[in-house]
Amino acid sequence: MADFDLIVRNGRIVTEDRQIDGDVGVRDGRIVAVEPGLKGTGSREIDAGGKFVLPGGIDSHVHIEQKSGMGVMCADDFYSGTVSAAFGGTTTVIPFAAQHRGMKLRQVVKDYHEAATPKAVIDYGFHLIITDPTPQALGQDLPALIRDGYTSFKIYMTYDAMKVSDYQMLDILALARKEGALVMVHCENHDMIQWLAPHLVEQGHGAPKFHAIAHARVAEAEATNRAISLARLVDAPMLIVHMSEIEAIETLRQAQKKGLKIFGETCPQYIALTADDMDKPGVEGAMWCCSPPPRDSAAQEAVWAALKDGTFQTFSSDHAPYQFNEKGKIPKGDKTTFKEMANGVPGLELRLPLLFSEGVQKGRISLQQFVQLGSTNHARLYGLYPRKGTIAVGSDADLAIWDPDKDVTVHWKDLHDNVGYSPYEGRELKGWPVTVISRGRVVVENGKLNADRGSGKFLSRDSPDSAKPKGITAPELQTMQRFGLKPLF
Numbered sequence: 001m002a003d004f005d006l007i008v009r010n011g012r013i014v015t016e017d018r019q020i021d022g023d024v025g026v027r028d029g030r031i032v033a034v035e036p037g038l039k040g041t042g043s044r045e046i047d048a049g050g051k052f053v054l055p056g057g058i059d060s061h062v063h064i065e066q067k068s069g070m071g072v073m074c075a076d077d078f079y080s081g082t083v084s085a086a087f088g089g090t091t092t093v094i095p096f097a098a099q100h101r102g103m104k105l106r107q108v109v110k111d112y113h114e115a116a117t118p119k120a121v122i123d124y125g126f127h128l129i130i131t132d133p134t135p136q137a138l139g140q141d142l143p144a145l146i147r148d149g150y151t152s153f154k155i156y157m158t159y160d161a162m163k164v165s166d167y168q169m170l171d172i173l174a175l176a177r178k179e180g181a182l183v184m185v186h187c188e189n190h191d192m193i194q195w196l197a198p199h200l201v202e203q204g205h206g207a208p209k210f211h212a213i214a215h216a217r218v219a220e221a222e223a224t225n226r227a228i229s230l231a232r233l234v235d236a237p238m239l240i241v242h243m244s245e246i247e248a249i250e251t252l253r254q255a256q257k258k259g260l261k262i263f264g265e266t267c268p269q270y271i272a273l274t275a276d277d278m279d280k281p282g283v284e285g286a287m288w289c290c291s292p293p294p295r296d297s298a299a300q301e302a303v304w305a306a307l308k309d310g311t312f313q314t315f316s317s318d319h320a321p322y323q324f325n326e327k328g329k330i331p332k333g334d335k336t337t338f339k340e341m342a343n344g345v346p347g348l349e350l351r352l353p354l355l356f357s358e359g360v361q362k363g364r365i366s367l368q369q370f371v372q373l374g375s376t377n378h379a380r381l382y383g384l385y386p387r388k389g390t391i392a393v394g395s396d397a398d399l400a401i402w403d404p405d406k407d408v409t410v411h412w413k414d415l416h417d418n419v420g421y422s423p424y425e426g427r428e429l430k431g432w433p434v435t436v437i438s439r440g441r442v443v444v445e446n447g448k449l450n451a452d453r454g455s456g457k458f459l460s461r462d463s464p465d466s467a468k469p470k471g472i473t474a475p476e477l478q479t480m481q482r483f484g485l486k487p488l489f
Contacts, residue, residue: 003040004032006440008399011048014367015055015391016376024053026397029439034391044442046435048401054371055390056091056398056438057352058378060127061184061241061265061316063344064095065115068320069131069161072328072342075321075418078119079453081348084416086443086451088349089400089433091122092388092459094378096154098129100161105130105141109150113458120456121449122438123396125382127184128153131161133168143179149460151383151467152182154241157223158190158291166230173236180463182381183231184239187223187248188292192216197339206337208285212275212293214338220292221247228255228262233477235469237261239381242318244270244292246302253311261470263381264311267318268347268354269294270303272424283336286329288423290320291343304364307373313381315373317351320344321419346419350410350429356402357429383461401435408432 006026013020013034025033025042064081067073076084085093097112099105105128112126128145130137130153142153155172156162164172176183197214200206205213224240228251231238243249243266255262273294278285288294306312322328322342330336347354352374359365365373379389386395408429412422436444443451
């Protein structure tokens with residue numbers, strides 16, 4: 001009888017803080033040994049000689065089988081989305097259970113579970129999206145859901161159908177602080193965008209390239225500063241998602257230097273695309289349209305600097321897949337203006353290969369930083385560590401075996417999403433995950449999927465350390481307490 005269910009031998013094992021040449025032993029879906037020259041036999045053994053053995057990736061910002069605020073359904077369901085993730089070296093995803101106005105949060109969560117359970121091939125959790133913070137939502141439903149393991153949620157500062165007011169944000173932040181949840185924020189100044197966009201369209205400038213002008217850099221910078229200020233007032237930790245812009249990044253960096261618990265995230269589109277990619281004939285540029293939009297080469301360098309110096313904790317895909325047709329990106333066909341286009345680009349499968357090729361291979365980040373940005377920090381921020389995000393005894397056996405010398409030319413036909421195109425078509429990448437293991441199951445090998453529909457498991461998450469307040473509110477709130485006034489939260 002074999003000593004292990006699986007042994008991965010002879011790999012360069014890389015975690016956030018170490019590299020060793022050795023073997024990984026797996027039993028019952030968990031890692032039970034990590035050491036050189038592991039004695040014993042496995043029912044299955046994989047020779048990883050010449051390759052890296054990394055923690056399976058975690059993508060904590062994906063939109064799967066979700067209807068947008070404009071009423072457009074994502075191209076990927078929980079089967080195609082999780083298959084795509086697995087082929088890209090990701091073994092855990094945290095998509096959104098999106099509340100639209102008038103919807104009860106409990107029903108939203110139920111609906112997304114019913115969609116995911118029979119289809120997902122890798123493990124998954126859910127963030128909530130809060131658009132309707134009613135007294136019932138904040139007073140009953142959301143606190144109960146946080147205690148049930150939905151310990152993070154997203155709010156928007158823009159989009160008519162999604163945005164919450166500053167007043168509502170303060171209510172939500174105060175609740176998150178009290179209950180131990182992490183708030184994710186989409187930071188763009190709604191009124192700036194709403195003021196610019198009609199002026200552009202009315203003057204005949206409705207092409208996709210004008211999306212980048214309407215979503216001005218200062219709109220992201222202002223909203224980032226305002227969100228941080230709101231969080232600072234009530235001492236609520238916060239993560240700012242999909243950051244793209246130089247001033248906003250610097251605002252985040254300065255907040256962190258002041259000791260505030262403000263975290264940052266960026267995405268593949270902000271290291272690999274620019275606003276020029278939207279400058280295409282007709283409405284073709286809609287395929288590169290997302291919010292915030294990609295900026296320019298100077299912004300790309302600022303993003304890389306923030307990835308390297310730790311200003312950004314996570315690198316997520318913000319996978320928002322819409323097909324290039326009237327049911328997706330361009331609801332009015334060739335007459336669609338940038339205001340009407342579905343915002344978002346696919347990136348789930350290419351997230352880690354792009355970061356590896358452009359980051360590790362070109363010396364912009366280290367291999368250990370790659371592990372942090374693509375896996376470990378996600379697990380720490382969202383209450384999954386050490387079950388996920390590392391290679392250690394007791395952790396789930398989520399592993400990605402990377403061939404650093406594998407050359408890949410991106411073609412959508414070789415990918416596994418349902419989008420129909422890739423914004424990275426024709427890009428040359430170096431380094432690719434050739435074998436992917438989820439809870440000890442070899443789910444991807446030799447370019448083939450070996451996982452059944454519904455074999456992924458839902459992950460109830462702990463209240464993370466990232467959500468714990470610093471214990472220092474604004475001086476005025478401290479003064480209120482000295483006066484004997486009732487605490488606001």
